[in-house]
Structures are given as structure tokens and as C-alpha cells.
Amino acid sequence: MxxxxxxxxxxxxxxxxxxxxxxxxxxxxxxxxxxxxxxxxxxRQYEDRSQITPFGALIPGMTTLAEGEVKLADIALGRRRALLVRLRDHTGGLTLRFYHFRQSQKESYRPGLRVRVFGEVRLGPLGPEMVHPEVEFLSEETASPESGLTATLTPxxxxxxxxxxxxxxxxxxxxxxxxxxxxxxxxxxxxxxxxxxxxxxxxxxxxAPPLDSDRRRLLAGEHPAQQRLAFEELVAHQLSLLQRRQRQRQWPAPACTDSAQLSEQFLHQLPFQLTHGQQTVLHEIRHDLQQPTPMLRLVQGDVGSGKTVVAALAACPVLAAGYQVAIMAPTEILAEQHRQRFQSWFEPLGIPVGWLAGKVTGKARQTQLNSIASGECRLVTGTHALFQDSVQFARLGLVIIDEQHRFGVEQRLALTRRGLASGFAPHQLIMTATPIPRTLAMSAYGDLDTSVIQGLPPGRQPIQTVVLPATRRDDLITRIAHHVASGQQVYWVCTLIEDNEQIQAQAAEVAADLLRESLPHLAIGLIHGQLKAADKAAIMAAFASGQIAVLVATTVIEVGVDVPNASLMVIENPERLGLSQLHQLRGRVGRGSAASFCVLLYQTPLSGLGRERLQILRDSQDGFVIAEKDLSLRGPGEVLGTRQTGDISFRMADLLRDQHLLEPARVLAEHLMRDNARLEQALLQRWVAEKDHYATV
Structure with missing residues (x-):
């Protein structure tokens, strides 16, 4: 059977x-x-091994199959010890070079033997050579010209x-x-x-593609046979997301019907009115919170659209129903800012705000843990520290995760488990200021409902983006002096392509020294990832209060930092960052009433692609437009980040190339899940090697 x-x-x-x-x-x-x-x-690749190229026709850079007779095998003792094998055919010679070899390998290349080799040709001291090619020793039976040649392209x-x-x-x-x-x-x-x-x-x-295949389409993954497999793989992936969502919905969750009293008190103290976009998303969230199944909602909003106040209002019905709320951020700077903001909003309403991060240690940490475990602490903000096993909640009803792309599936699961300990799953509200193209969201967050906060709050200033070569640095520093003299503050952001905090910190220190030397009358601050958390918090507080005029920083200030008086940002080496990250950084200005500027200070010469990318940023302030461009230029792995794309790696499908298949794949996945469990399981077994515990994330 x-x-x-x-x-x-x-x-x-x-x-x-x-x-x-x-x-x-x-x-x-x-x-x-x-x-x-x-x-x-x-x-994913193919080679043509259907014909032999004579040695005399070899060109550096080509990858090909060649055949000849061994003339000599010897060990060269230059800078690197190497085995050199000289081959000849009727048109010329070819050298094989091996850096990793055994003595027995040298002895196997006996003069007079015929060998067939496949590899990339390069120009060596003696003419064409191949380094570590694939080698086949030919016997009398296999030495005929046609023997062993493939009738198809070689996978x-x-x-x-x-x-x-x-x-x-x-x-x-x-x-x-x-x-x-x-x-x-x-x-x-x-x-x-x-x-x-x-x-x-x-x-x-x-x-085994035929030799007459359209190789361009084949190498691009666009052949109908490949598209047939890609479509099936995308259907399987969508099924896995739908199954994950279905299992999540099976857990009971606290139904939080808002009495409206706490929400009204909260709204009454705000010095501004909610935008229509914020009200629409809040209506969707409140509907979810009233259900006895867990809310699983992703809220997207462009930089400055007011996601934090939406998150705070989402917490109100949960707190009013007697449950706890946990708010998690990816960095201590952002978590600290959330703590200050939520304290200013909730402590006047009689709800103290807890705080748990790496720098909270000793007796203070234990006190905080006891308060969370007893339920006395109803609202807690923090970083990855909230994931730790030592953190036990009494009645966790809502988890708010800021900047989801910084966290992986495992970390969402860890906080869910905290709630399950008390017999129900917490609601999940996931926020991101990095707009995600729809096709990407369907694949990375297909198990979540999605809301988008449309529009920006009144008073948000458009940001004028200027592209300058680094040779204009002195002019820019003069401009900064005038800008600060008018009462405004400045960010100077240093970026490096290496993902190395120490190197980034060094670059920021050099920039800070230069600015101090050029602007000795101004207070220049410096913040980077290698500073202690307390020092980072103190520097940010000094900048927010106006004691620091120019803050030199690494990309540690990318998300969430809010200083309305900062209206000029300089980004060094912007050509090294993705468009979405540049858009995030730019969003740190334009938060006050003054006209705001972002200067992209690039290194020359700038490539054509680099110029195109910076022009996109200059032309648009719409995060979703920029994210779509970023996706087409850099691909999903760079846009989403490795934590997310690690969960959606494909064998045949390509999210960028196969966007047109996602919608029909989702439709077919829903049909199979509803009507054909046998085929559903066949697809999942074939394509999705997904860990069982992800199902409850």
C-alpha cells in the first residue's frame, strides 16, 4: 500500500x-x-559537459571540459607548495594546479595516461591552467572521443x-x-x-535538461518545469503558515471587552487627536482582543505614523480586564524610551510600569521578577531579557513586540510560552516601522493578520534629502554650525559595511574627534553599541534635553529614538546601507515644527547602482514605495533580515522572481486545507522541513 x-x-x-x-x-x-x-x-546551476574543448581554444574565464595526455607531474616549491600536472593534446598544453594533494595523487598521474578535466580556465605562468578541476582518468574503453560525454546539461x-x-x-x-x-x-x-x-x-x-534547453531561462529559474516546482513549493509554504495559524488559534485566550473607561482616560490626557489611520487600526485590534482566541496581528506604519500610541491604547482593554501586558524592544535605547513614554502615560492613571533589561541586576532584578510573577506588575517593558526562563508572568494577556524583523520565530514562541503557563495564550501585537512589500509579508508573516496605519500625524514635517560627495564635508560642517546657531540639533550617523560593533565604534570616534576639532564651541556627543547601557541612556537623555548639540552615532539609533528638536541628519557612506534602513534613519528627524534635512554623504566614485539607490531615497518619502524598490534591488534576505528569511528558505522558489505565483498559491493552499487533508500532508512532507514546535508560535 x-x-x-x-x-x-x-x-x-x-x-x-x-x-x-x-x-x-x-x-x-x-x-x-x-x-x-x-x-x-x-x-540551481547547470554545466555543459557535452563537448570537449581543445587546449588551443581555451580562453581565461571559461568553464569547460577538456581532455589530454599526461606529460609530467611534479611538485613546485614556490610561495605555496603545489602539484603541477602538464597535459598535451594536438592543439597545445594545459596545466593542472593542486594546492591540497597527497604523494599518491602525484604518482597517479603517470606519463602517457589520458585524463578528462572540468573546471574554470585561468592564465598561468605556462599558459592556460585549471586549479583543482574535476578529473576523470580514462581507460581504453572510455578513451573514445564520445565516451562519457553527456546528452543533457549537467546539474x-x-x-x-x-x-x-x-x-x-x-x-x-x-x-x-x-x-x-x-x-x-x-x-x-x-x-x-x-x-x-x-x-x-x-x-x-x-x-536532466536537454542540451537544446533555453539556458538563460533555466539559469534564471524561469523554465516552465522549474516554475511548476516553484508553485508547488509556495503552496506548501503557505500551507505551513496556515497550519501554524490554525494551531495558534486552538489555544484559549483572554477575551478582553473594553469597558472604555481606561481608554477614555488615556485619550483625555493626550495633547493630540488620533489620526484616521490610527483609529482604523485600533478598531481592528479591539475586535481581535474581544475574541476568546489569540490575536495575531502585524501593524505596519511608516516612520512617525504613531504606532507607539496605538500599542498603548491596545494595552488598555487588556489591563482593564486584569491581565498583564509585556512590551518588548530590540535595543536597550528603544526599550528605555518605551519605558519613559509608557510611564508618562500610565502612571498618572495608577498603573506602574515595570522594566526588565540586561542592565537590571541583583536585588533590583529579583524585585522586578517577583513583581511580575505575583501579578503586581501589570505592565512591563524590556528587551530580550523578557525571554529568559527566570521571567514568569502571573496572567500575561498581551505581548507587544516592536520591530519584529529584529526577532526570530523562536523568540515569539518564548513569550507565548510564558502565557501558556497560566492556561491561555496571550494576544500578540507585532509592530514594525519597516514597511514590508505585500508579497514578502505573505511569505514571512502569512500566519498574521496585517494592519497598516495610513497617513502621518498632523505637524510631521517633510524631510528634504540632499545627496553630497564626501569632498563637500567642510561645507557641510559649516552648515551644521549655522544650523545649531538657530537652536536646532543634529545627528551624524557613521555606517560601515562590516557587521562589527568595534569597527563601527572606531569610525564614530574618528568622526566625533573631527567635529570637535572643527566645531570646538559646540557640545558633541558620541553613542555606539559598545558603550554600557547606562552610558547610552545618559547620552540620549542629554541629547533629548538639548545639552548635546551634535550626536555622533552608529546605526544604534536606527529605530524609535524621538528628539523633536533634531532637524538635520548626516549619514556617512549611505551607499553601504539598504534603502529601508536609510529611510528608518532619516525618520529620526522631521518630528518637530522646524524644516528638516537629511544629507547623504557618499564616497566617490559612486557606482551607477549606488547613484540609482540614493536617487530613489531622494525622490520618495513613502516607506512602502522605498521597500518595494529595496526588494527589487537587494532581494528578500537583505530586506527582511536573516532571522526572518532563515524561516523561509526555498529549494526552487524565489520570492522576488515568483511574486506572481504567491496569490494563486495562497488560494490553492486554503482550498487544500479546507477540502483535502491527504494532499495537504503530501505537500508538507515533500517540501516543508518545519520544526513541530514552530506550530505554536
Missing amino acids: TSASGFLHSLPMRQLRGVGPALAEKLAKLGINTVEDLLFLLP IYPLVDGLTQRRLRELMARALPLLDQTDALVDVLPARSSGGWTLADALRYVH
């Missing part, structure tokens, strides 16, 4: 000819335990140590004929939704 996925799903690799215990163990490291697993190890597979491309291709050649048998695989997609390609035909094609 076949499984729901066909008999290949349950056929162990050990039953494929040539697979013993040792090879099976190596394959298992690639996640290949069955023949179906092997068939879904999909190539390149992902490898693990001790497993060669040749061995994988041999195994695939034995597995592919099994697709001809009845019930080999369950074909989930109807032919009309997959371009007429069956699953078996698509697999045969991608593992």
Missing part, C-alpha cells in the same frame, strides 16, 4: 542500488532519507563533506526511472494550474 505521498516517499535510500550504510549517513546530512527526498534535491547539487557531484548524479540517474512506475508520487496540482507539466515530467526535466 502506498503512502499519501506515493511509494517513493517511504522507499529508504538503502534500497537504491549502490547505497550502503556509510553513504546513507552522508545523504542523511543533506536531509535525504528516502528516494523522494533525493528527487527533491533540486539543482550542480548542494553537497556535504565526502559526497561528490559525480556520486549524486549516479544516484539520481538510478532514481529517475522510478518515476515511471504507478503511484511513485502523488501529483497535487491539476495540470491546468501547472502549465500542463506533471510533477514527474518537471522533475525529469530539471535533473
Whole structure:
């Protein structure tokens, strides 16, 4: 009897000819335990090994197959010890160079032997050479010109140590004929939704494309056979998100019906009116909080759209119902700012605000932990410290996560577990000021409902963005002196491509020294990730109070920092950052009544792509437009961050290339989940190696 996925799903690799215990163990490291697993190890690259290039026609940079007779094998003792093998054919010579070799390898290259090699050609001291090519020793039987040449393009597979491309291709050649048998695989997609390609035909094609294939489309992943597989993979991914969401909804959650008293008191003390966009999102949140199932909502809002006050109002019905609220931020600077803001809002209403971060230690920490565990602390702000096992909540009803892209799935799960300890799941409100293109949101956050705060609060100033070469630095410093003389403050942001706090700190220190030397009459502050938390908080407080005129900073100030009197920002080396990150940084100004400016100080020469990216930022202040451009220029991994894309890695699909498939994939996933559990499981088993515990995130 076949499984729901066909008999290949349950056929162990050990039953494929040539697979013993040792090879099976190596394959298992690639996640290949069955023949179906092997068939879904999909190539992303191809090579043409259908013809031999004469040595005389070799050109540096080409990757090709060549064949010749061994003339000499010797060890060269230059700067790096190397094995050099000289080959000849009727048109010229080729050198093989090996830096990692054994004596027995040298001895295997006996003069007179014929070898076939595949690799990239480069220009060496003696003419064309290949470094560490693939080598095949030819016997009398295999030495004919046509022997061993492929009739198809040659696929390149992902490898693990001790497993060669040749061995994988041999195994695939034995597995592919099994697709001809009845019930080999369950074909989930109807032919009309997959371009007429069956699953078996698509697999045969991608593992052995004919030599006359359109290689441009094939290498781009755009061939109909690849698109057939990409669509099925996207359907499986959407199914996994829908399943995760379904399991989350199975937990009971506290139904918080707002008596409106606390919310009205909160609104009464605000010195401003909510925007229409904020009111719309609040209505959606309140509806979710009244349900006995967990709210799972992502709130997107451009820089300065007023997400924090929406989060505070979301907390009101939960607090009024007697439950606890936890607010988590990715950095201590932002968490500290949330604490100050929530204290100013809630402590006048009789609700003290707790605080838990890495710098809270000793007796103060234990006191805070006891207060959270007893339920006395009803509202707590903090950083990653809220994830720790030592933190136990009495009645956690709502988790608010700021800047979700800084956290991974595991961390969302950790706070959910805190609530489950008291018998119900907390509601989740996830906020981001990094607008996420819709196609990306469907893949990274497809298990969440999404709200967008449209529009900005009254009084937000448009920011004029100026692009300047670094050669104009002196003019800019003169401009800063005039700007500060008018009563305004300045950010000077230092960026480096290396993700290294120490190097970033050094760059910021150099910039601060230069500004102190050029502007000795001004108070210049310096903040970076290597400072102690208390020092960072003190510097930010001094800047917020106006004691510091110019704050030199690394990208540690990217999110959440709010100083209305700062109306000029200088960003050094903007060509090294993504557009969305630059937009985030720019959003630190334009928060007061004064005209605001952002100067992008780039290094020359600037590439064409770099110029295009900075022009996009100059032309638009719409975060969603910028995010779409960022996605097309840098791809989803850079836009979302590795914590998120680590959860959505694909074997065949590509979120940017295959955007057009996402909507129909979602529709089909919903249909399968509703009407066909057997096919649903077949797809998930085939494509999604998802950890079970993610289901409750």
C-alpha cells in the first residue's frame, strides 16, 4: 500500500542500488532519507559537459571540459607548495594546479595516461591552467572521443563533506526511472494550474535538461518545469503558515471587552487627536482582543505614523480586564524610551510600569521578577531579557513586540510560552516601522493578520534629502554650525559595511574627534553599541534635553529614538546601507515644527547602482514605495533580515522572481486545507522541513 505521498516517499535510500550504510549517513546530512527526498534535491546551476574543448581554444574565464595526455607531474616549491600536472593534446598544453594533494595523487598521474578535466580556465605562468578541476582518468574503453560525454546539461547539487557531484548524479540517474512506475508520487496540482507539466515530467526535466534547453531561462529559474516546482513549493509554504495559524488559534485566550473607561482616560490626557489611520487600526485590534482566541496581528506604519500610541491604547482593554501586558524592544535605547513614554502615560492613571533589561541586576532584578510573577506588575517593558526562563508572568494577556524583523520565530514562541503557563495564550501585537512589500509579508508573516496605519500625524514635517560627495564635508560642517546657531540639533550617523560593533565604534570616534576639532564651541556627543547601557541612556537623555548639540552615532539609533528638536541628519557612506534602513534613519528627524534635512554623504566614485539607490531615497518619502524598490534591488534576505528569511528558505522558489505565483498559491493552499487533508500532508512532507514546535508560535 502506498503512502499519501506515493511509494517513493517511504522507499529508504538503502534500497537504491549502490547505497550502503556509510553513504546513507552522508545523504542523511543533506536531509535525504528516502528516494523522494533525493528527487527533491533540486539543482540551481547547470554545466555543459557535452563537448570537449581543445587546449588551443581555451580562453581565461571559461568553464569547460577538456581532455589530454599526461606529460609530467611534479611538485613546485614556490610561495605555496603545489602539484603541477602538464597535459598535451594536438592543439597545445594545459596545466593542472593542486594546492591540497597527497604523494599518491602525484604518482597517479603517470606519463602517457589520458585524463578528462572540468573546471574554470585561468592564465598561468605556462599558459592556460585549471586549479583543482574535476578529473576523470580514462581507460581504453572510455578513451573514445564520445565516451562519457553527456546528452543533457549537467546539474550542480548542494553537497556535504565526502559526497561528490559525480556520486549524486549516479544516484539520481538510478532514481529517475522510478518515476515511471504507478503511484511513485502523488501529483497535487491539476495540470491546468501547472502549465500542463506533471510533477514527474518537471522533475525529469530539471535533473536532466536537454542540451537544446533555453539556458538563460533555466539559469534564471524561469523554465516552465522549474516554475511548476516553484508553485508547488509556495503552496506548501503557505500551507505551513496556515497550519501554524490554525494551531495558534486552538489555544484559549483572554477575551478582553473594553469597558472604555481606561481608554477614555488615556485619550483625555493626550495633547493630540488620533489620526484616521490610527483609529482604523485600533478598531481592528479591539475586535481581535474581544475574541476568546489569540490575536495575531502585524501593524505596519511608516516612520512617525504613531504606532507607539496605538500599542498603548491596545494595552488598555487588556489591563482593564486584569491581565498583564509585556512590551518588548530590540535595543536597550528603544526599550528605555518605551519605558519613559509608557510611564508618562500610565502612571498618572495608577498603573506602574515595570522594566526588565540586561542592565537590571541583583536585588533590583529579583524585585522586578517577583513583581511580575505575583501579578503586581501589570505592565512591563524590556528587551530580550523578557525571554529568559527566570521571567514568569502571573496572567500575561498581551505581548507587544516592536520591530519584529529584529526577532526570530523562536523568540515569539518564548513569550507565548510564558502565557501558556497560566492556561491561555496571550494576544500578540507585532509592530514594525519597516514597511514590508505585500508579497514578502505573505511569505514571512502569512500566519498574521496585517494592519497598516495610513497617513502621518498632523505637524510631521517633510524631510528634504540632499545627496553630497564626501569632498563637500567642510561645507557641510559649516552648515551644521549655522544650523545649531538657530537652536536646532543634529545627528551624524557613521555606517560601515562590516557587521562589527568595534569597527563601527572606531569610525564614530574618528568622526566625533573631527567635529570637535572643527566645531570646538559646540557640545558633541558620541553613542555606539559598545558603550554600557547606562552610558547610552545618559547620552540620549542629554541629547533629548538639548545639552548635546551634535550626536555622533552608529546605526544604534536606527529605530524609535524621538528628539523633536533634531532637524538635520548626516549619514556617512549611505551607499553601504539598504534603502529601508536609510529611510528608518532619516525618520529620526522631521518630528518637530522646524524644516528638516537629511544629507547623504557618499564616497566617490559612486557606482551607477549606488547613484540609482540614493536617487530613489531622494525622490520618495513613502516607506512602502522605498521597500518595494529595496526588494527589487537587494532581494528578500537583505530586506527582511536573516532571522526572518532563515524561516523561509526555498529549494526552487524565489520570492522576488515568483511574486506572481504567491496569490494563486495562497488560494490553492486554503482550498487544500479546507477540502483535502491527504494532499495537504503530501505537500508538507515533500517540501516543508518545519520544526513541530514552530506550530505554536
